[in-house]
Amino acid sequence: MKLSKKQFKQDFEERLASKFATNLTKAGHQETYATLASVVKHYYSSIWTADNQYRDEVGKKQAYYFSIEFLPGKLLKSNLLNLGILDTVRDGLADLGIDLDEVAKVEPDMAIGNGGLGRLASCFMDSLASTGFPANGNGIRYRYGLFKQKIIDGYQVELPDSWLDNGNPWEVRRADKAVEINFGGEVWLEDDGKGKLLPHYKNQERVLAVPYDTPMIGFENTTVNNMCLWRSEVPQDLDLKFQNLDYMRQTSMLSAELYPDDSNYDGRLLRLKQEYFFVSAGLQRILRHYKFTQKKDIRRIGDYIAVHINDTHPALCVPEFMRLLIDEYGVGWNRAWDTTVKVMSYTNHTILSEALEKWPEDMVKNLLPRLYQIIVEIDRRRTAELLPKVGATLVHNTRIIKDGQIHMANLAIIGSHSTNGVAKLHSDLLKDVELHDFYEIYPERFNNKTNGIADRRWIQISNERLSGVLDETIGKTWRHNLNDLSLLKHFKDDEKILKQLQMAKYDNKLRLAALIQERNGITVNPEAIFDVQIKRLHAYKRQLLNVLHILKLYFDLKDEPDLDVVPRVFIFGAKAAPGYHYAKSIIKCINEIANMINNDSDIDDKIKVVFLENYNVSLAEMIIPAANVGEQISLASKEASGTSNMKFMLNGALTMGTLDGANIEIFEAAGEENNFVFGLTKDEVYEYYRNGNYNARDIYEQNPIVYRILNSFIDGTIPNIKSEGREIFDSLTIYNDEYFVLRDFNDYVRAQKDLENLYRNQTAWTKASLMNIANVGRFSSDRTVREYADDIWYIKAKK
Known part of the structure; x- marks a missing residue:
């Protein structure tokens, strides 16, 4: 404008x-x-x-992106x-x-998301608007979000994140678009006298879902998409005798917090209610809008609407869409099913079994009785159809209902026309291993869409210093087409440009150093290597491997104080799920190790360790531009994609990484010689799984360096971690190191030494940094959403 x-x-x-x-x-x-x-x-x-x-x-087809979390930032x-x-x-x-x-x-920061899943959804919202595609978000307007993390005595403490205390100026409450959601009660079918079975309900719990719309503004164009977030309220016409405090509390809890603790039955039930709440509300609004604006046969809705299931949380879209078509709009079963499969598509974000949701059959039956009937019928009809075609084994392995549980990933795959992974390795693993039986039955449904990031936030806003250098060097077209950063390759031997890149990085390090001083009271050296690992705290992401290397450096310096090392600042940012005890123990250990090292005068500031509490988008915008190294060290085959790796690459940090997720494609794009690769490959990991011959105890007993490091967790060397240190020690030595931390340790140390050696030559380091920036174009989420639009949703951009 x-x-x-x-x-x-x-x-x-x-x-x-x-x-x-x-x-x-x-x-x-x-x-x-x-x-x-x-x-x-x-x-x-x-x-x-x-x-x-x-x-x-115009009535062009639109896409609706259903996600239980978004993480927009400011x-x-x-x-x-x-x-x-x-x-x-x-x-x-x-x-x-x-x-x-x-x-x-x-x-x-809008507290409606947590990690990579929510941030990806928000990058997609930015990119869809900026590329002119008609696509909207659908989620929950959490009052408190996940939690505000405080570190007290080294421990994570969870506090409410009251982000709405002063209101949200960007949202618009649409009370006239509110819909009703029903839970529980009884349902039965009766013949209407015309050959149709109609559902009848009794004693249901009623909840009002009120939408709050937030505009997603496209970059210098005329597209403004909508992110609809739902708030749970008590229906105004509810009989006063039902408006007791317990009911009102339960109603408000539906949109109170992200990921309620699922370590108990009530927590799991609340999470299932949340999933149905935003799924039903979103689909009801879509169907009403379609009927109001298009005035076309509801059976043609697949030509106008695409609904995307982002991970398994919105998998109830499949049976709920069937319920609405059949019960509310009178569509026959077969036509409703064909329409549902045409409308729905699904992204799988993980192969971790604990993240592939399964709900107890009785829980679904009691909470969502009509949906349960529909799920049973979907499963029954599919079984009858496929048995003679593919045989009992494939059918049984891919049932929606088995062993008393409803498998949400199975429901999403069966009820949609597309299932995609989020990096080439991840998609190949889905087809070849984790979802191979589904791939045998529906090979045409599987595809890959490597994740991407929105450069507008992750460099144009967060790194104006580097953006300015790029503008002066290659012009401004890269701001609209990230592939134009490839022009930077022509300057890899230009000493003036390399110096400008170094100065931009240094300025960002000064900015972060000031923040660390302000928040943590720790003075860090901006000349040091800023080595960063920022992501959810989970065992498979292996923050612990990073910690073991830090301890090795520390002990090396204790043994030899005059050892010639390049100073390092190790920076962590991570939240652990409230019920994830092991992850919280790792946070405690990181903080106690930081206290030990940072206050040891023998180290002479050659190592500093910083844990920045309450990691969120705004903090990431400060950390990533200042990073020299991004740690992407998950066990190969476990990280579906990762997107912080792409953000670090865009900002000129080098990747320390395994051959996992999108790391592989980053190494292909920027060159392994411009990054640091280590660790087991996916095939080597799966070979261990097949043979069952990994013995972590042997490594502990036979490697004196590992022996000393692990003993420090239990012999008092690291203070104040008696129980946490024992828990970590036992996980690696007694419970056989589930994520092969000890197996990859030596190669990680080797790669870290290579990193240090390269950093000593600042010209060579900056050339490698430049080559990462110049080759980041393919990791734009603009590219990703175009692939979704063309291959899955079949929507067209505004001309």
Whole structure:
């Protein structure tokens, strides 16, 4: 949009006066932020309205991305950038004596996601709008999200994340679009006298789902998509005798927190209720909108609507869509099933068995009795159809209901026309190993869509220093097409450009060093290697392998204080699920090791260890631009894709990584010589599984370095971890090291030495950094969503 600085300043001052009855000299930070958000909202509202009207009039097919979590981060700068007015607004505010960066700090991160799954969904929302595709998000408006992490005495403590205390200026409450969700009770079918069975219900729990719409603004275009988040409320017409405190509390809990603790029955039941809540609400709204705007036969909806199931949490889309078509719109079973399969598509994000959801049959039957009937019928009809075609073994292995459980991944695969993995290795594992029986039956449904990231947030907003160097060196076309970063290859031997890249990195390290000093009280050396591992704390991601290497360096320096090493700052950011005791023990150990090393005068600041609490998008935006190294060290075959690896690559960090997930494609793109590769391959891991001959105890007993490091967890060397240290020691030596940490240790140490040696030659290091930036184009989420649009959803971008 076109906006003069003069006009913006006038709009801002007028809105401040009308909204808060105050002026520039008296306005506080919260008032300034709210005013600015209100002005920006006014700027995009006409574009949003026009785009919605255009879609209804043209009637082109739209996609709906169902995800139990999104992780957008802050939206102020993103909206300013995408509207094309970031610099104008920054300069206008400066004229008024206001620092945009200070105003932006007031905005809380939206606490509606956790890790890579939610961040990917948000990158997709950004990219779909920026590439002009009509596609919308559907999720839950969590009041508290996951949790706010505090580190107290080294332990993770979970506090509520009250991100909505001051409201959310970007959202629009649509009370007139609210729908009702029903749980429990009894259901039975009766013949309507015309040969159709109609469901009848009794004693159901009623909940109102109210949508809050947040616009997803495209980058310098006229597309504004919608992210619909649902809030649970008590229906206004509910009989007062039902409005007791327990019912009201249960209703509010549906949209209170992300991933309630599933270590007990009540927690699992709440999670299942959440999944049905946002699935049913979203599908009801889609169908109503279709009937209102298109006025076409409901049986043709597959030509106008695509619904995407992001991981297994929204897998109930399949039976709920069937229920709505059959019960509410009178579509026959066979036509409803064909339509459902045409509309639905599914992304598998993991091969970890504990993450492939399974629900007890009785739980589903009691909570969702009508859906249970439909799931049973889907399973029955499919079994009858396939038995004579593929045989009993394949049918049994791929049943939706077996062993008293409903398998959500099976339901999603069977009820959709597409199942994709998120990196080539992951997709191959799905076809060849984890979902091979499904692949035998439905080979045409399987495909790969390697994940990507939205460069607008992950360099244009978060790393303006590097963005400026790129603009001056290769022009600005890369901001619209990330593949144009390949032009940077022509400058890999240009000493001036290499120096500018070094200075941009150094400035970002200074910025992060100041934050670490402010938050942790730790002084770090910006000349040191900033070695970063930021991701969910999970055993398969192997933060523990990183820790063992840190201890090796520490003991080396204790033995030989004058040892010539390049100083290192090891930076961690991670949340552990509240019920994941082992992961929380690792966090405790990291923090106690940090205290031990950081306060040891013998080390002379050659190693620093920093754990930054409450890792979120805004913190990532500070850390990633400053990183020299990104740790992507999961056991090969366990990380479906990873996206922090792509963010580090975009910002010129080198990858320390295994041949896992999208690391493989990063190494292919940027060259293994410009990164650090180590560890078992996927085939070697599976060979261990087949032979069962891995013996971690032997490594512990035969490798004196490993022996010393592991003993430090239990002999008092590391203070204050008596129980946590024993838990980790036992996991590696008695319980045989599930993720082969000890098996990969020596090769990891070798790769870390290679890293140190390369860093000593700053010219060679910066060339490797440049080559990572120059080859990152294929990892744009713009590319990823185009593949989804073309191959799975069959939607077209606005011209």
